[in-house]
Amino acid sequence: MSREPALLSARGISKSFGGIAALQDVSFDVGHAEVVGLVGDNGAGKSTFISILMGVVPPDSGSIHFDGQVARFRSPRDAREAGIEPVYQQSSLVDLMNLWRNFFLGREITRGIGPFRILDKRAMKAASMEIVREIGVGLRAADEGVSNLSGGERQAICIGRSMHFDAKLLLLDEPTAALSVRETQRVLRFAEESRERGVSVIIVDHNIHHIYPIVDKFVILERGRKLTEIRPSDASAEDVIKTISLGRRFDAEEAEE
Amino acid sequence: MTKLLKRPEVGAIASLLVIWTIFAVLAPRFLSSANMGNILTAAAEMGIIAVGMALLIITGEFDISVGSVFVLAPTVMLKLAASNGFPLLGAFLVAMVVAACVGLLNGFLTLRFGFPSFIVTLASMLLISGIILALTGGFVTSYTTKNLLFDVLTRRIGSFRVSTLWMLAIGGAMAFLLDNTRYGNSVYATGGSPAVARKLGINVHRIKMINFVLCSALAGFAGCIGTARVFSVNPTAGFDLMFNAAAAGFIGGCLITGGRGSIVGTVLGAVLLSSLSSGLIFAGASPYWYRAFVGAIILLAVIVNFAVTKGVRRVA
Numbered sequence: 140m141s142r143e144p145a146l147l148s149a150r151g152i153s154k155s156f157g158g159i160a161a162l163q164d165v166s167f168d169v170g171h172a173e174v175v176g177l178v179g180d181n182g183a184g185k186s187t188f189i190s191i192l193m194g195v196v197p198p199d200s201g202s203i204h205f206d207g208q209v210a211r212f213r214s215p216r217d218a219r220e221a222g223i224e225p226v227y228q229q230s231s232l233v234d235l236m237n238l239w240r241n242f243f244l245g246r247e248i249t250r251g252i253g254p255f256r257i258l259d260k261r262a263m264k265a266a267s268m269e270i271v272r273e274i275g276v277g278l279r280a281a282d283e284g285v286s287n288l289s290g291g292e293r294q295a296i297c298i299g300r301s302m303h304f305d306a307k308l309l310l311l312d313e314p315t316a317a318l319s320v321r322e323t324q325r326v327l328r329f330a331e332e333s334r335e336r337g338v339s340v341i342i343v344d345h346n347i348h349h350i351y352p353i354v355d356k357f358v359i360l361e362r363g364r365k366l367t368e369i370r371p372s373d374a375s376a377e378d379v380i381k382t383i384s385l386g387r388r389f390d391a392e393e394a395e396e
Numbered sequence: 397m398t399k400l401l402k403r404p405e406v407g408a409i410a411s412l413l414v415i416w417t418i419f420a421v422l423a424p425r426f427l428s429s430a431n432m433g434n435i436l437t438a439a440a441e442m443g444i445i446a447v448g449m450a451l452l453i454i455t456g457e458f459d460i461s462v463g464s465v466f467v468l469a470p471t472v473m474l475k476l477a478a479s480n481g482f483p484l485l486g487a488f489l490v491a492m493v494v495a496a497c498v499g500l501l502n503g504f505l506t507l508r509f510g511f512p513s514f515i516v517t518l519a520s521m522l523l524i525s526g527i528i529l530a531l532t533g534g535f536v537t538s539y540t541t542k543n544l545l546f547d548v549l550t551r552r553i554g555s556f557r558v559s560t561l562w563m564l565a566i567g568g569a570m571a572f573l574l575d576n577t578r579y580g581n582s583v584y585a586t587g588g589s590p591a592v593a594r595k596l597g598i599n600v601h602r603i604k605m606i607n608f609v610l611c612s613a614l615a616g617f618a619g620c621i622g623t624a625r626v627f628s629v630n631p632t633a634g635f636d637l638m639f640n641a642a643a644a645g646f647i648g649g650c651l652i653t654g655g656r657g658s659i660v661g662t663v664l665g666a667v668l669l670s671s672l673s674s675g676l677i678f679a680g681a682s683p684y685w686y687r688a689f690v691g692a693i694i695l696l697a698v699i700v701n702f703a704v705t706k707g708v709r710r711v712a
Contacts, residue, residue, distance in 0.1 A: 193595065216597030225595050233588035235655040236581075244585050245596035247578045257576045 144207065146171045146339050147192075147308060152201035154187055161187040163363045164201070169308065174330055174340045176350045179360035180383055185343045188360070189310055192341075193225055194218035206307055216245065224306035226297040226314065232285050239281040242267035242300055270299040291322030298329045301338075309333055311342045315349050327353050347383075351376040361386050404649025405661030407700045411647065411693070412668045419675035426678045433555030435670045437625070440550075440559035441466075441618045443666030445637055446644035447567050448614030450662040451607045453645050454574075456587040456654025457513040459502060459608070462615035462641060463634035464524035469495040469616030470623035471528055471631065474537045484545050488620060495616025496609050498524065503608030507601045513608075521638075528631045538628040546624035559621045563663060566614065571659035583607065587654025640669055643690055646697045656701075668693070 145168035154162040162184045169175050177185050190196045192203070194212030203210040205221055212218040215225075225231055232241045243263045249256035264281035271278050276292045276299075278285075285293065294314060301309055311330065315323040330340050331353050344350045347357075351371055357379055359366040367388045369379055381389040419426040445462050452459050469491040476487035502520055506513040550559040574580035585593040586603045594600050618637075623629045646652070647668060648661030672693070673686050 195594070214597060214599070215595050216599075219597050227595070231592060231595065233585050233592050233655065235588040235651075236584055240581055240584070244581060244593070245598050247581055249578065256578070258578070258581070260576075 144204075145169060146173070146206060148204045149188075150202050150204075152188070152191065152198045152203070154184075154191060154196065154199050156187075160363050162191075162198070165360070165363075165365045166201075167358045167365060167368065169339050169341060170355075172334050172337045172339060173355045174334050174342065174353055176347075176354035176357045177341050177343045177360070178345075178347060178357055178379070178383060179366070180386075182362065183360035184363040185360055186312070187363075189312055189341070189343060192218065192223060192308075192310060219245065219304075222305065222307035223310065224297075224301035224304065224308070225310045225312070226294060226301060227310075227312050231297040231300075232293050234284075234286040237282045237284050238271065238278055238296070239263045239267040241285055242270070242281075242296065242303070246304065266303065270303055271296065274299045289322065290318050291325050294322075294326055295329065298333070301333075302336075307338060309338060309340045311340060311344075313344055314342060315344060315346060323349060347376050347380050351379065359383055404656055404658040404701075405664060407649060407697060408647050408658075408661040408664040408668060411696070412664055412671070415668060415671055415675065419671070419678060423675070423678035423680075426675055429555045431674060431678070433557070435667065435674050436560040436563075437550075437557045438670035438673065439663075439667040440557065440563040441622045441625075442637060442640050442644060442670060443563040443663045444559075444566055444618040444621070445615045446641040446648075446662045446666045447563075447570055447659055448607075448611035449641045450645040450648060450650050450657050450659055451570065451574075451583065452513075452604075452611045453642075453650040453652060454587045454654060454657040455583055455604050455607050456590065457506065457604055457608065458517065458642075458652070459499075459513065459611045459615075460517040460638055461498060461502060461521040461524060462611065463636070463638035464521045464528070465495050465498050465612050465615040466619035466622070466634040466637055467528055467629060467631055468498070468524050469619045470629040471532060471537060473620060474539045474623065474629055475531070477539060478537070484539075484543055488545055491620060492613060492616055495619075496613045498616075499609035499612030500605070502612065503605040506608070507604055525631075525634075532631045534631055536628050536630050539623075540627050546627070549621045549624040557625070559625070562617075562621065563666075567659050567663040574659060579603070579606075584655055587651075587656070589655065640690065641666075643694045643697075644669055646694055646701070649697075649701060651701060665697075 147169040150166045152162055152165045153160070165184070165188065177188065179185055191198050194215045194217045197213070210221060212221070233244065248259040248262045250259045251257050268281045274295045276288065276295050285296065314326045318326065327349065330342060333340055342350050342354065354371060357369045359369065359382055367382065369382065378389055425431060445466060449459060449462060472494050473487045473491035476482045476490055477484045498520060502513065502517050505511055505516045548558065550557050574583060582593065582598045582603045585598055586600045590600050644665030645657065645662050647665030648658050650657030650662065669690060672689055676685055676689065677683055
């Protein structure tokens with residue numbers, strides 16, 4: 140397992156916006172079927188890193204290898220085609236569009252030749268309904284709107300979408316914000332199930348207690364730099380929180396001395 | 397049934413039926429084929445502009461300059477044709493390119509610098525109408541020779557005109573594209589939520605740019621049709637058309653915030669507005685009331701749109 144090269148390996152990633160360094164020389168790996176908690180205080184550079192992974196902005200320097208290849212994502216389309224799928228509860232579905240259009244947005248199934256391609260609605264309706272039934276979201280038809288779904292259900296659809304398109308890495312940005320207790324559990328279980336299917340996950344979340352039970356490792360960012368990596372087997376959730384709030388590595392034994 | 401009621405063109409169909417019924421009762425000649433021809437002729441030019449406007453509104457942008465492009469394109473066409481034997485068809489094509497370039501410029505300023513399209517197109521509207529006035533001295537430009545191009549654009553057939561077919565063809569084509577292609581899906585996503593659309597790999601700026609150009613090109617095309625009908629172009633025309641085209645779009649269920657709207661509804665909206673204009677005359681009301689009615693109808697359309705989208709959100 141460990142001999143295999145990592146699914147994602149970021150090396151020396153730096154990014155500045157208008158002279159302000161958002162990321163400086165950040166390196167870490169995400170293994171196959173690994174759940175990584177990308178954590179840190181506000182302004183640590185988590186969302187900048189996610190934006191780079193998604194192809195929204197290019198890094199100023201550094202390299203990313205993804206799935207055995209050098210990844211130079213120039214747009215979110217490139218990142219999605221490589222197998223990186225954003226799963227955001229707030230912003231991965233268009234409220235005013237129905238289920239099947241959302242499900243296949245940016246990757247519509249078409250038929251026809253050359254420039255005269257039209258949407259294969261029947262295929263897309265069938266495929267999206269199949270997934271919806273599988274994940275247990277209460278929609279009766281593929282042309283129902285998605286605006287009446289709960290945050291958890293919306294996320295479930297995004298995860299179903301990533302399953303359908305065989306994503307290799309899911310990006311969960313604040314997946315448990317504003318979710319009910321039950322929905323939070325459901326989202327976290329999805330992350331675990333993804334790992335069981337061999338899919339890797341990066342979770343960005345402020346609530347360390349929520350994600351502590353499911354992550355394989357925490358990558359802690361602090362003001363644009365990587366502070367450290369912590370495995371839950373080596374430290375308690377409180378240790379992780381203290382490390383983030385102190386801005387330096389904290390471990391319990393040191394405190395006892 | 398509720399699904400049917402939520403379709404964006406429902407308001408337009410219902411209002412059109414109500415208005416036709418009222419006017420038919422007040423003045424039976426309202427439904428004569430001569431009058432229907434007049435209504436559809438006026439609706440065609442407004443409707444073609446409105447289709448472009450609706451496309452842009454659905455992507456979350458707006459174009460105030462359509463009225464000035466409606467005048468600019470035929471002015472360019474007639475000025476070119478009048479000078480040193482430039483062929484009329486060539487002049488028409490140049491005029492269409494000029495119209496498209498206005499859209500390109502509107503889109504560039506809006507998208508490249510992030511200025512609101514409302515302000516960018518307000519500026520280009522004033523700029524263009526100023527240039528037209530300076531070029532023409534405010535005088536009507538005419539082209540009195542009968543020709544094939546003008547026949548193709550708006551030849552009379554009985555009580556009706558070819559321009560109505562242009563409106564139906566353009567409206568039908570755009571309605572089909574919006575519903576059945578990736579472009580259409582991207583248009584609705586771009587207007588509904590640009591952030592999500594971008595994350596899912598849609599080139600939001602390209603989609604908006606396409607619609608800016610389509611909007612201006614269609615306004616220019618409608619202007620050429622109007623000119624072909626009366627064999628001249630009045631440099632001070634077009635001002636009201638922007639409001640009417642936008643009104644047609646809102647009647648057609650377009651949300652000013654983007655993401656929703658119907659091309660079929662928009663075309664019906666244009667027919668509704670020109671029915672209103674004609675019906676008021678038939679009913680013996682002063683035509684000066686027309687604007688007030690348009691205002692009232694826009695308000696009504698906004699209320700209906702708001703109620704429908706609120707309904708969509710409330711279930712959330």
